[in-house]
Amino acid sequence: MNSFMTESTVKKVNFDYILNEIKPITEYGLKAKLGAKPFLRGQEADLKTEFDKIRAFIELRQRRDIIDLLKHIKNILETIHRARSNQVLDEVELFEIKNFLISVDKMDKILRGISNTGIKLLQLTPLPQLYKKLDPACEKLNTFYIYDEYSQKLKEIRSEKRQIEKTISLLKKKIREEVEGRHNIRLNLKDEVTISKSQKDKADDLNREAYLRVSGENYLNIIYKIKNTDEIDKLEKKYEDLTHEENDEEYRIRQAISASIKEYSHILQKNTETIGEIDYLIARANFAQKTNSVEPEIIKDLQITIKGGRNLKLEKALKEKHVEYVPIDLNLNKNVVCITGANMGGKTVTLRMIGQIAAMASFGMFVPCQYASLCLFEHIFISAGDEQSIDKGLSTFGAEIVGLKEAIKSSGTRSLILIDELAGGTNPKEGYAITKAVVNYLKKKESITVLTTHYDNVANDPDILNLQVKGLKFPEEGGGIDENSIDQVQKYMDYRLIEVKYSGDIPKDALKIARIAGMDEEIIKDAENYI
Numbered sequence: 001m002n003s004f005m006t007e008s009t010v011k012k013v014n015f016d017y018i019l020n021e022i023k024p025i026t027e028y029g030l031k032a033k034l035g036a037k038p039f040l041r042g043q044e045a046d047l048k049t050e051f052d053k054i055r056a057f058i059e060l061r062q063r064r065d066i067i068d069l070l071k072h073i074k075n076i077l078e079t080i081h082r083a084r085s086n087q088v089l090d091e092v093e094l095f096e097i098k099n100f101l102i103s104v105d106k107m108d109k110i111l112r113g114i115s116n117t118g119i120k121l122l123q124l125t126p127l128p129q130l131y132k133k134l135d136p137a138c139e140k141l142n143t144f145y146i147y148d149e150y151s152q153k154l155k156e157i158r159s160e161k162r163q164i165e166k167t168i169s170l171l172k173k174k175i176r177e178e179v180e181g182r183h184n185i186r187l188n189l190k191d192e193v194t195i196s197k198s199q200k201d202k203a204d205d206l207n208r209e210a211y212l213r214v215s216g217e218n219y220l221n222i223i224y225k226i227k228n229t230d231e232i233d234k235l236e237k238k239y240e241d242l243t244h245e246e247n248d249e250e251y252r253i254r255q256a257i258s259a260s261i262k263e264y265s266h267i268l269q270k271n272t273e274t275i276g277e278i279d280y281l282i283a284r285a286n287f288a289q290k291t292n293s294v295e296p297e298i299i300k301d302l303q304i305t306i307k308g309g310r311n312l313k314l315e316k317a318l319k320e321k322h323v324e325y326v327p328i329d330l331n332l333n334k335n336v337v338c339i340t341g342a343n344m345g346g347k348t349v350t351l352r353m354i355g356q357i358a359a360m361a362s363f364g365m366f367v368p369c370q371y372a373s374l375c376l377f378e379h380i381f382i383s384a385g386d387e388q389s390i391d392k393g394l395s396t397f398g399a400e401i402v403g404l405k406e407a408i409k410s411s412g413t414r415s416l417i418l419i420d421e422l423a424g425g426t427n428p429k430e431g432y433a434i435t436k437a438v439v440n441y442l443k444k445k446e447s448i449t450v451l452t453t454h455y456d457n458v459a460n461d462p463d464i465l466n467l468q469v470k471g472l473k474f475p476e477e478g479g480g481i482d483e484n485s486i487d488q489v490q491k492y493m494d495y496r497l498i499e500v501k502y503s504g505d506i507p508k509d510a511l512k513i514a515r516i517a518g519m520d521e522e523i524i525k526d527a528e529n530y531i
Helices: 007-012 015-021 025-032 044-059 063-070 079-083 092-113 128-134 152-183 200-206 228-265 264-288 312-320 347-362 396-410 430-441 488-492 509-515 519-531
Strands: 194-195 213-219 221-226 297-299 304-309 328-332 336-340 371-375 379-383 415-420 448-452 463-473 495-498
Touching: 007 015, 007 347, 015 228, 015 347, 015 448, 025 264, 025 328, 025 336, 025 448, 044 264, 044 297, 063 092, 063 264, 079 228, 079 264, 092 128, 092 228, 092 264, 128 228, 152 200, 152 221, 152 228, 194 200, 228 264, 228 488, 304 347, 312 347, 328 347, 328 495, 336 347, 336 430, 347 371, 347 379, 347 448, 347 495, 379 396, 379 519, 396 430
Parallel strands: 297 371, 336 448, 336 463, 379 415, 415 448
Antiparallel strands: 194 221, 213 221, 304 328, 304 371, 463 495
16 A cells, blocks of 8 residues: 555545444455555546445345355365365364355355346355265255265264164163162162162172172262173273274365365365455445445546545544534646635645545545545645654654655656645745745646645646635624634634635634634734734
C-alpha cells in the first residue's frame, strides 16, 4: 500500500478506521483484506466488475446462508501444507478437510443459483471424488471416522475384535454369576466386592475362591476382584494384538487419504482463496449497507464529484455526542482547488473526507455519499495536522516540505494531493510565496490538488477552482448568541462549500469566533480597527 498511500496518509484520511470496520469472518477473508490492492488508472473496467460483485451480494437473498457457512469454516492451510509434505494427517485434520468440502459444496450450490447471470461471481470447485474418500459410507455427517468400508482387512479385524469382546463378556458374566451365587455377595460394575475385616469367616471363604483375588486392602476392608482364567487371558492377548493390527491398518488408510488430499491440494488451496475473496466481498457489502454507502461512478476524466459526502469516522464520533453531521457537496473539476474559510470551518475534515472516499473507491468499496463520480489515481497523499518529525529533528514546516516533496515527485502520474495550510507555521510572506509557487507548479500536472489556505491571493487565477466554507451564519447579528460558549460555533457554522470567484482576499470569521469564545471586547474592537 505504501506506493499508493503512505502509512501517514492511511491514518490521516481515516482509511485505517474503514479497514478495521470491515470485518471478514474467516481467516481467509482477513488475509484477502490485508492483501487487497488498489485499482489504479486503466483498471476502471475491473473495478466496475468488483462493484457488480458487491452489488450481487447486497441483493443476494441467501447471503445469510453463506455467512452461516463461513462461521463454520476452519483454517486448513497448515493441514494442506502437511499433506504436501507427505505427512500422515490425523483424524482431527481429516475431519476439518471433510467439513471444508461439505461447506464448499453447499456454498457452490448457492452461488450457482444466483439468478443474475449477467454478473460473473467467483466460483468454487467442489471435490466429490475426494469427499468420497472421507465418507465411503455416504453418511453425510459432520464427523469423521475410519469406517469399516475403507478396507476388507479392517472390517475383518474389527469383526473379530467384536466377537472376542462378546466372548470375554459372556465368560466374565458366567464367572460373576457363579461367584455371587456361591458366596451370596454382589459384585459391582468393576467386578469387585468390599468385605470388612471384621467378617473373618466371609473373608476366609472368599480367600479360598478360585475365581477371586485380593486387589486392595486397608486397615478396615479387603477388596476382592474376579481374576481372569487362562482362556480369558488368551482372548485379551488376542484382542490386544488385533488392536495393534487395527491401528496399523488405520494408519495405512490415513496415509492413503493424505496422499489423495495432496493430489487435490492445489484445488483445496484455490478454494480457500476464493472463500477469502467471497468473505471479503460480503464484508464490504455488509459495511456498505450499514453505512448507507453507494456505488461510485468511475470515470476516466480528471474529476471528482461528491454529493452528500461524509467522513465515517467523524460522523460516528459526532453521533456519539448527539451532534448532526453536515454532508458536503463537491465538484472538483480543475487540477488545483483552493478551499478557504475560517478555522473551525471544517476545511480539514473536508480534505480527509475527499481522501477517504477516493481511497475507498480505489480499494473496491462503496462510498459514504448520496452520489459520487470520480477517476482512479495512482497515488493519494495528504499533508494535514501536526507534521513534526521528532526522530528526524524536523520542525512542522520541515516535515511538511519533506512530505510534499514526495507528493510532487508523484504528480507526474495521476495523483490526488491534499494539503492543509501549507507553510502555515512559517513567515507569512515566505509562506504565501511557497504556497503560490506550489499551486502554480501543480496546476500544470495531470493530478488533482486540493489545498486549504488562509493566504490571500492564492486562488486569484482562472485555472484554479476556489471553494469557500459558507462560515458563520447567525439569525441576526449578535442575536441569540451566548458570548462565552465556543460550542455556539458548531451550532451556527455552515460547513457547506460554495464556489467563489476571486474577489481580492479571503473572508474572515476569526473575529466572530474570538467574540463567541469570550475574548475581551476591547481587544476585538482594536483588531477590527486594524482590519
